Amino acid sequence: MDRSFISNIKFISFIVMRTIACVIVFDVVYLLLMLYSGMKISEISVENVYWMVQFIATFVFLIIQITLCTAYQKIILTLGSRRKDFFMAKYFLVFAVIVITAAVLGGMTYVYDSISIVKYMYSLAMILGVNIITILCANMIEKFGMTGYIIFCVICGFIGGFIGGGVGALMKYKILKSVMVPTALTILATVVMIIVMALDKKWLDSYEIK
Amino acid sequence: MSNILECKDIVKRFKDKDALKGVSLTLEKGKIYGMIGRNGAGKTTLLSIMSAQSKPTSGSVNLDGEEVWENQKCIDNICFSRELNPLSTFGPNNVKVKELLRMASIYYPYWDKKMADSLVKKFDINIKQRISKLSKGMLSMVTIIIALASKSEFTILDEPVAGLDVVAREQFYKLLLDEYNETGRTFVISTHIIEEAADLFEEVIIVNNGNILLKENTMDLLERAYHVSGSADDINTLIEKYEAHHVENMGRSKGATILFKKGERMESSQDVMVQPVSLQNLFVALCGKE
Amino acid sequence: MNEILTQEKSIYIQISEMIERDILRDIILEEEKVPSTNEIAKLYAINPATAAKGVNILVDRGVLYKKRGIGMFVAKGAKEMIKEKRKEDFYDNYVKKLLLEASNIGITKEELVRMIEGSQGEI
Numbered sequence: 001m002d003r004s005f006i007s008n009i010k011f012i013s014f015i016v017m018r019t020i021a022c023v024i025v026f027d028v029v030y031l032l033l034m035l036y037s038g039m040k041i042s043e044i045s046v047e048n049v050y051w052m053v054q055f056i057a058t059f060v061f062l063i064i065q066i067t068l069c070t071a072y073q074k075i076i077l078t079l080g081s082r083r084k085d086f087f088m089a090k091y092f093l094v095f096a097v098i099v100i101t102a103a104v105l106g107g108m109t110y111v112y113d114s115i116s117i118v119k120y121m122y123s124l125a126m127i128l129g130v131n132i133i134t135i136l137c138a139n140m141i142e143k144f145g146m147t148g149y150i151i152f153c154v155i156c157g158f159i160g161g162f163i164g165g166g167v168g169a170l171m172k173y174k175i176l177k178s179v180m181v182p183t184a185l186t187i188l189a190t191v192v193m194i195i196v197m198a199l200d201k202k203w204l205d206s207y208e209i210k
Numbered sequence: 211m212s213n214i215l216e217c218k219d220i221v222k223r224f225k226d227k228d229a230l231k232g233v234s235l236t237l238e239k240g241k242i243y244g245m246i247g248r249n250g251a252g253k254t255t256l257l258s259i260m261s262a263q264s265k266p267t268s269g270s271v272n273l274d275g276e277e278v279w280e281n282q283k284c285i286d287n288i289c290f291s292r293e294l295n296p297l298s299t300f301g302p303n304n305v306k307v308k309e310l311l312r313m314a315s316i317y318y319p320y321w322d323k324k325m326a327d328s329l330v331k332k333f334d335i336n337i338k339q340r341i342s343k344l345s346k347g348m349l350s351m352v353t354i355i356i357a358l359a360s361k362s363e364f365t366i367l368d369e370p371v372a373g374l375d376v377v378a379r380e381q382f383y384k385l386l387l388d389e390y391n392e393t394g395r396t397f398v399i400s401t402h403i404i405e406e407a408a409d410l411f412e413e414v415i416i417v418n419n420g421n422i423l424l425k426e427n428t429m430d431l432l433e434r435a436y437h438v439s440g441s442a443d444d445i446n447t448l449i450e451k452y453e454a455h456h457v458e459n460m461g462r463s464k465g466a467t468i469l470f471k472k473g474e475r476m477e478s479s480q481d482v483m484v485q486p487v488s489l490q491n492l493f494v495a496l497c498g499k500e
Numbered sequence: 501m502n503e504i505l506t507q508e509k510s511i512y513i514q515i516s517e518m519i520e521r522d523i524l525r526d527i528i529l530e531e532e533k534v535p536s537t538n539e540i541a542k543l544y545a546i547n548p549a550t551a552a553k554g555v556n557i558l559v560d561r562g563v564l565y566k567k568r569g570i571g572m573f574v575a576k577g578a579k580e581m582i583k584e585k586r587k588e589d590f591y592d593n594y595v596k597k598l599l600l601e602a603s604n605i606g607i608t609k610e611e612l613v614r615m616i617e618g619s620q621g622e623i
Binding site for chain 3: 242380383384387388390391406409410411412428429432433486488
């Protein structure tokens with residue numbers, strides 16, 4: 001294994017570890033909130049939709065952190081990393097997390113009837129969708145600095161709002177409950193992701209360190 | 211072992227200007243090179259390309275015959291320590307010093323942690339500070355520490371003393387010499403503070419307007435550069451005969467900087483005052499006019 | 501040693517002259533060790549190659565000799581050697597300039613001689 005590839009893995013892990021405290025805090029707060037809102041300890045199980053949300057959210061957070069490492073491009077290249085290795089390490093880690101999440105969720109879907117394939121597919125599509133937006137935002141933050149950061153936060157806000165309020169409302173439409181729609185969305189998301197990854201590589205290769 | 215870093219016909223074109231117009235340069239290991247040039251001459255661009263951090267529009271850079279671009283074997287032996295300016299270190303890039311040192315240790319294969327730690331202590335740098343909060347001097351020191359502790363065979367420093375006061379600068383020169391004496395690493399140092407560093411450079415490279423004006427052993431260069439002054443007639447005779455620069459007039463008195471070719475000598479005349487020129491004065495004479 | 505470098509001459513020449521002066525003034529004695537090239541380079545913040553060139557001028561003339569693995573030493577008779585060479589160079593380095601300046605300002609040779617004879621007591 002290439003030493004430089006491993007260096008990049010180490011670097012990205014180091015960056016992600018710095019914010020691991022946030023994840024833990026989030027998880028604890030979420031748990032406390034749910035207990036406060038009346039849930040009983042006995043109800044804690046993975047089938048419960050609240051837990052599924054927390055589970056997915058934790059992993060999505062990890063994915064975002066990994067992808068946001070694009071913003072460290074400048075330091076990484078200045079310290080002498082190859083662009084190839086940084087790109088590979090980043091996506092290796094991202095895909096590792098996505099695959100693990102998908103596998104675990106898939107396992108849960110198989111085991112628990114309460115988690116339908118529909119929900120599973122929507123979750124996958126959402127995970128990929130978030131990654132796509134993060135790739136684009138990370139490049140924006142890199143190019144535009146402060147402004148990019150602000151735009152990223154605004155987008156996060158919108159997504160949060162959408163998930164919170166909008167999804168419930170959309171569920172009125174029967175068609176959205178069929179397996180076809182989310183599956184199609186997932187496939188579309190995969191394709192878009194590949195396109196965006198190619199863009200990311202292009203931007204990285206033509207990046208000039210100022 | 212890395213021995214020769216060679217640039218062949220490097221051209222770098224940006225949207226609005228031609229930064230490098232066909233630069234060829236050969237650097238041998240084990241020397242201290244000085245690179246001087248005006249702002250915008252192309253020094254940083256050239257150094258960035260030499261260290262495989264930037265791709266030339268055309269031309270190639272080879273280390274011992276192998277192309278350096280995206281070549282890990284070559285990159286492992288070259289360190290380019292840029293000026294870290296506080297403005298560019300926004301957001302995620304605004305890391306703490308100790309994080310930056312940790313990152314350096316991840317990427318530089320020959321990183322010497324002991325050296326980095328002892329230098330940090332020696333210069334009293336607070337490693338818990340974020341780099342945007344460091345003073346100019348501390349920031350310069352951090353980039354110097356990273357360059358020295360990288361222990362790379364070819365170590366390039368871009369204006370390392372820019373933020374340092376004179377006492378700190380002298381400490382840097384001594385540090386550099388210590389390291390050079392101990393390891394014989396190759397150093398390429400670009401600087402605007404020419405006179406202080408002139409004596410350190412075994413060879414000096416002058417970059418002007420995207421071209422290499424000259425690359426020569428410093429002692430040899432200074433032995434063929436003189437300032438002549440006297441009556442306008444006498445000086446004019448010399449100007450016609452030899453390569454003259456930076457001609458100055460004041461009334462009937464005239465002065466010029468003459469650059470002799472290797473081995474050329476001037477017949478000494480009673481009436482013409484001949485003085486040796488410092489590297490700084492020579493640089494201004496060669497690159498000052500525009 | 502420990503003088504300040506000037507711009508008047510090449511650095512390596514100044515290094516060799518400094519060592520010569522120290523030998524003449526008995527600051528370094530014959531058969532004693534001279535500071536190493538690296539020490540000199542560090543003291544003056546100059547490239548070791550430059551320091552080495554200055555030292556080698558003296559080695560070539562026999563003023564210094566090298567003891568393998570230890571360093572450079574002042575040769576026996578070095579003081580005399582230096583004095584001899586300086587006597588040879590005295591005319592070019594000092595007398596010529598003296599005569600030139602004297603002629604520029606109109607001091608005759610006789611006046612010069614009178615000045616030299618008059619100064620017997622001072623130096």
